[in-house]
Amino acid sequence: MKNDFDAYSDFYDKWNETFTSDIPLWLEYAKKCGSPVLELCCGTGRILIPLAKEGIEISGLDVSKKMLDKAKEKMKKEATDVRKRVTLHQADMRNFNLKKKFHLIFIPYNSFQVLLSIEEQNGCLNSAYKHLTAQGKLMISIFHPDLSRAEGVLRSEGDILKDYPQSGDMTQIYSNQFYDKAKQIIKVRFFVDTNKSDGKFFRKTIDLKMRYFFPAEFDRILYSNGFETEELFGDYDKSPLKNTSPFMIFVAKKRS
Ligand SMILES: C[S@@+](CC[C@H](N)C(=O)[O-])C[C@H]1O[C@@H](n2cnc3c(N)ncnc32)[C@H](O)[C@@H]1O
Structure with missing residues (x-):
């Protein structure tokens, strides 16, 4: 990745x-x-x-x-x-x-x-x-680093983004994380969830690896x-x- x-x-x-x-x-x-x-x-x-x-x-x-x-x-x-x-x-x-x-x-x-x-x-x-x-x-x-932070828990990444990506849409970003303690790497997955104004729902995921x-x-x-x-x-x-x-x-x- x-x-x-x-x-x-x-x-x-x-x-x-x-x-x-x-x-x-x-x-x-x-x-x-x-x-x-x-x-x-x-x-x-x-x-x-x-x-x-x-x-x-x-x-x-x-x-x-x-x-x-x-x-x-x-x-x-x-x-x-x-x-x-x-x-x-x-x-x-x-x-x-x-x-x-x-x-x-x-x-x-x-x-x-x-x-x-x-x-x-x-x-x-x-x-x-x-x-x-x-x-x-x-x-x-x-x-x-705070290694006591629970792994795999879905956390909100702040307020709902109103009118994103388009007017009337509401997007909420969540993340979860896992540790690779041998490599000192945190694997984060962001879930970018959009409720479109017409009621449809879309999810985009973005992965990020960070060395702690x-x-x-x-x-x-x-x-x-x-x-x-x-x-x-x-x-x-x-x-x-x-x-x-x-x-x-x-x-x-x-x-x-
Ligand atoms: C969390 S953002 C920070 C942006 C800005 N400094 C701020 O505080 O809002 C991280 C940025 O690092 C850039 N980045 C990641 N790897 C990089 C690399 N190898 N060389 C230069 N920029 C890089 C990304 O493109 C991204 O824009």
């Missing part, structure tokens, strides 16, 4: 419309580090566009043409000065060359976790290293790729990582 990121492009923004709580943290570090900054896995520009609106010169890289097309569509509605601050690249984070250096490179919203093998993870960190200025920061936000990491392990991965962790947060409010924290947000610099 190969991850298919184009599959989310149509409903990604509607689905994540209310998720904005991470943006202030990315903005804070973008301002602190200074422009230009690079977002790896920028998707539809959920974070990238608000940062550009705040005056940040930002490049976004993503492998999915369809996700980037959505970002471009949204950019059209922005003022010229905002558009000028944004550069989009269709490329693979496992190996990229933008011929430019950045003061901040960040990988938000668990996106690094789609890199399942050590080779893929090293490839991405190696490319990031080459694109980071000497004093620059690398930030990666991944989830803090433990805190010391990730610290070590960063270290072995030339970085050292400076700060580690457990949530977007910068609270320290604790047992119950939902995320692990690493702030790293180049190792001297």
